[in-house]
Amino acid sequence: MDFKSSDTIPGPRTEDHLPHTAEAAVKIVIVGGFGVGKTTMVGSVSEIKPLTTEETMTQAGVGVDDNYGSETKTATTVAMDFGRISITEQLVLYLFGTPGQERFWFLWNGLFEGALGAVVLVDTRRLEVSFDVMGRLEERGVPFVVAVNTFPDGPRHSIDDLRTALDLSEDIPIVECDARRRASSRDVLMTLLQFLHSLAVEKAPV
Amino acid sequence: MTPPQRRRRYPKATPEPTPQPAKEGQNPPEGPKKNPERLYVITGPDGAERSELDLVTLIVAHADPPPSATPEQAALLRLCTAPLSVAELSAYLSLPFSVVTVLLTELLTAELVTARAPIIRQALADRSLLEAVMHGLQKL
Numbered sequence: 001m002d003f004k005s006s007d008t009i010p011g012p013r014t015e016d017h018l019p020h021t022a023e024a025a026v027k028i029v030i031v032g033g034f035g036v037g038k039t040t041m042v043g044s045v046s047e048i049k050p051l052t053t054e055e056t057m058t059q060a061g062v063g064v065d066d067n068y069g070s071e072t073k074t075a076t077t078v079a080m081d082f083g084r085i086s087i088t089e090q091l092v093l094y095l096f097g098t099p100g101q102e103r104f105w106f107l108w109n110g111l112f113e114g115a116l117g118a119v120v121l122v123d124t125r126r127l128e129v130s131f132d133v134m135g136r137l138e139e140r141g142v143p144f145v146v147a148v149n150t151f152p153d154g155p156r157h158s159i160d161d162l163r164t165a166l167d168l169s170e171d172i173p174i175v176e177c178d179a180r181r182r183a184s185s186r187d188v189l190m191t192l193l194q195f196l197h198s199l200a201v202e203k204a205p206v
Numbered sequence: 207m208t209p210p211q212r213r214r215r216y217p218k219a220t221p222e223p224t225p226q227p228a229k230e231g232q233n234p235p236e237g238p239k240k241n242p243e244r245l246y247v248i249t250g251p252d253g254a255e256r257s258e259l260d261l262v263t264l265i266v267a268h269a270d271p272p273p274s275a276t277p278e279q280a281a282l283l284r285l286c287t288a289p290l291s292v293a294e295l296s297a298y299l300s301l302p303f304s305v306v307t308v309l310l311t312e313l314l315t316a317e318l319v320t321a322r323a324p325i326i327r328q329a330l331a332d333r334s335l336l337e338a339v340m341h342g343l344q345k346l
């Protein structure tokens with residue numbers, strides 16, 4: 001028996017199907033404040049048009065963030081954009097762009113806990129919005145790199161000044177990027193992977 | 207011009223807060239585009255165990271939708287004839303992630319789909335995995 005409603009659900013385009021050999025996926029989180037360019041970065045490297053998954057936040061989470069203002073709201077829908085890169089016939093990488101506020105972190109099962117690592121995308125016009133995010137990543141032991149999305153009207157700081165301001169140790173990479181450009185966003189991901197690799201080599205038993 | 211200054215935090219020994227499971231008995235969210243009452247009806251009996259499904263668990267359908275399948279289940283089964291992540295299913299079905307996990311739990315129990323678990327971060331990362339990802343990124 002067929003139901004009309006299920007025939008109208010849009011699915012992936014044929015070229016967006018993963019091969020049947022796809023065995024497992026890994027994920028990387030791109031985290032930053034509103035408007036810093038998370039979705040732009042996801043979109044510039046993704047092989048599929050970025051998609052949006054939603055989660056509903058019930059009363060418990062509402063009121064934590066005064067941005068919402070409305071205390072009478074009983075539920076809030078939170079959206080998260082993501083993209084995908086096929087690595088091999090067996091392995092798929094997913095990229096999730098998520099806002100930095102802590103309350104979003106627990107909406108999606110294991111979003112950060114299982115991620116290989118994170119990219120903290122910062123805007124030099126609002127550097128301080130990234131402080132809390134970095135703090136939480138440090139507390140939870142999620143490895144991250146910092147990518148400075150360069151906006152033409154943003155103040156320019158040297159990497160050294162940024163490192164001091166962000167109180168990051170020498171080993172944590174800080175790179176400038178243009179999230180609109182595929183190659184630039186790819187290089188940011190590569191920087192994260194190289195950093196993760198160096199951590200793995202460091203920790204490996206001799 | 208000096209940038210604003212952050213103070214570094216250090217890892218804490220305290221356990222991480224566990225995610226709050228969505229309360230299925232609660233009133234559905236209000237929204238202009240959706241039909242939420244129905245979603246909570248199709249999620250089955252309250253208190254059913256949910257499978258441990260990650261955003262990037264890959265789901266593959268094994269069978270055509272049985273006649274007993276709800277429209278949502280049938281749609282879901284048609285979507286994952288090729289492997290598809292739970293996040294993508296949520297996006298294409300326009301259903302919240304938690305609702306999709308409930309639907310999938312039923313389909314997993316009925317053995318209509320299988321789940322391919324993601325590779326999650328380990329204390330000691332798998333270097334060959336990282337190298338494979340780097341190699342894949344280089345081709346972009």
